[in-house]
Amino acid sequence: MAKILVVDDDRELRENIAEVLTEAGFEVLKAESGEKALQLLGPAVDLVLLDLVMPGMGGMATLSLLKQHQPRLRVIMLTAFATVENAVEAMRRGADDYMTKPFKVGDLLMTVRKNLEEAKFQECHLALDMDQTFNCLSNPMRREILRCIGREGRIRFMDLARRLQIEDHTKMNFHLKLLREAGLVAQDERKLYTLTAEGRRVIGCMELLAHTLNPKV
Amino acid sequence: MAKILVVDDDRELRENIAEVLTEAGFEVLKAESGEKALQLLGPAVDLVLLDLVMPGMGGMATLSLLKQHQPRLRVIMLTAFATVENAVEAMRRGADDYMTKPFKVGDLLMTVRKNLEEAKFQECHLALDMDQTFNCLSNPMRREILRCIGREGRIRFMDLARRLQIEDHTKMNFHLKLLREAGLVAQDERKLYTLTAEGRRVIGCMELLAHTLNPKV
DNA sequence: GTCATCGGTGAAGAAAACTTCCCGGGAATC
DNA sequence: GATTCCCGGGAAGTTTTCTTCACCGATGAC
Structure with missing residues (x-):
């Protein structure tokens, strides 16, 4: 099953989300800061739930670094203070989705599943393209x-x-x-x-x- | 035989060089400016003799554009006002050789031939590497x-x-x-x-x- | 010792890629 | 109308690449 990294400085929320995801059958990693998230980031992580507002390195900076280090990683931003500007900025920096707190458990799971599906689909297509392209160039x-x-x-x-x-x-x-x-x-x-x-x-x-x-x- | 593009605003010198090269069996194109040189640049050109000091777009700028457009093109800079700074700058921008005017006909031919030989050698090695690399990636x-x-x-x-x-x-x-x-x-x-x-x-x-x-x- | 796991080699067979040969329709030229 | 060149399809044959299998020495655990 997919591996998800939950990044939020709010301990309670972090644990709640983790529990929901674990019950849904996902493997979950937790980080309380952007710095910690980058350390935990391994190749096996499929998706990151990332809080926008955190002390220390903010979510936006973390997002950029995550994507820089692993461009095909899926990242969903979470925030209590949603503005259009923030949303646009996040998407421009490569976020794949954007949720506003508080959210329903069902919505969270749906969004996560949708993004994982999309990732799988794209990965598959990309693999095909790569195959064909490299075969040509070989x-x-x-x-x-x-x-x-x-x-x-x-x-x-x-x-x-x-x-x-x-x-x-x-x-x-x-x-x-x-x-x-x-x-x-x-x-x-x-x-x-x-x-x-x-x-x-x-x-x-x-x-x-x-x-x-x-x-x- | 190799195709050489001679770029110099001094008509007499340009014609002289062209004649020498033609007699030596090369195919020669002529341009009186950097702009003209870029127009004439075709895939078949193997080497460019480029004057550093020219009205309009200077040799340095031309060099950058030539290399940008065709990275594996050989470029030999020519100048009457040789300084260490210019030479270094030209080499940093990708010039392959650097001659000071006036030069002997023999030196010119030698330098041209040397650079063409080097290009051929590198091309050959590169082709081998590319083969192996692409085969791996295929x-x-x-x-x-x-x-x-x-x-x-x-x-x-x-x-x-x-x-x-x-x-x-x-x-x-x-x-x-x-x-x-x-x-x-x-x-x-x-x-x-x-x-x-x-x-x-x-x-x-x-x-x-x-x-x-x-x-x- | 005994046994399993690790980290390989080499050769035969299967599969894929590549080359060659033969063909055919269309455009242009005479 | 006949002929020649251009552009391409399809299939058989050849070569290269890939997979599978059998085997072996070293290392480490028990």
């Missing part, structure tokens, strides 16, 4: 094709083959197809091959990785 | 292993297997071996698995790519 010829299209902007099938000195165009076609299926390359109205927005971003990452592997260059 | 299990080691910092073989719920440890060993061979994972003195510096950088790129693929997360 092949040198496909990387070359991607880069070449990136340089040329838009290019015809045969020109691409000539540019890359691939004698057998059906071979290139095979790889091009995979690139299209991965959503990195597309054809425009005149059948010219171009990069998709995603393709451009991926090339950016590739260049970064190249730079990473060989800092001298 | 497999979901290897990505999981990498991430898990990253989270844990240092971890024992069997603990890793349990953490990832891999029942057959020989299977994991297979992938772990590949990660070690790619230089992303290493073993410390107590046989605990840890990330190498390169491994950490690669994880950073992976996270970026994940973010790229799924901006919502």
Whole structure:
């Protein structure tokens, strides 16, 4: 079952929430401050319930640090003093949801479950995308094709083959197809091959990785 | 043969250099300003000879833009007013070499050839590294292993297997071996698995790519 | 000692990825 | 109308990668 970290300086509320969650079958960790929360944060934590107003490091700062350290962590903000500004600020900093105290037990559980579901769904989709993308990039010829299209902007099938000195165009076609299926390359109205927005971003990452592997260059 | 872009506002010098390079068998493009150079810059250009002092956009600014647009492009700065400060600044901005005017024709050709050779060499090494790295990342299990080691910092073989719920440890060993061979994972003195510096950088790129693929997360 | 667990190696088989070959429709050229 | 080049599909064959299985020495517990 999912692991939830409850961060609140109000001992009573913290224990109450923890109890409710434990009864609902979740594994619960407790922290009375942002500092403590960051210490407790392990890879196994799936979701954080974070009080906005706390002595010491406030909830907002904690939120930023949590997200910085583990971008895919789900964080739900809790506060007794809800304002639009705070809510917007929290969401901008990457909070996934926002609840105002006091709340009903049912609402809490619902919100928690909803966010865990969303996380699972996104994780799943992301894994698929990553798979496809990395599989594409794992092949040198496909990387070359991607880069070449990136340089040329838009290019015809045969020109691409000539540019890359691939004698057998059906071979290139095979790889091009995979690139299209991965959503990195597309054809425009005149059948010219171009990069998709995603393709451009991926090339950016590739260049970064190249730079990473060989800092001298 | 290699393609070289000569950028200098002094028409005579520009033509002279171009002629020398052409005679030496290079393909030469000419630009009288930084702006023009950026326009002419195509994927096929291998090396740029760039005057430091030019009206309009100076050589330093041009250098930054060239490198920004095409990080692996070789750029050799030329200047009549050589100072240590300028040289250092240029190298910090990514210039690959630095020549003071006037220079001998032989020196110019030597420097150009040396830099082209270096570029070729690095390109070759980089391609090898990229291959190995991408091949590693193309497999979901290897990505999981990498991430898990990253989270844990240092971890024992069997603990890793349990953490990832891999029942057959020989299977994991297979992938772990590949990660070690790619230089992303290493073993410390107590046989605990840890990330190498390169491994950490690669994880950073992976996270970026994940973010790229799924901006919502 | 005896036994279980840890941390591997190596080889055979299964699965996936890649290459090659053959084909066909459409556009352009003669 | 015939021919040639462009762009691509599909299937068989080949290579690479991945999984599984059998085994082994070391270490530590009992």
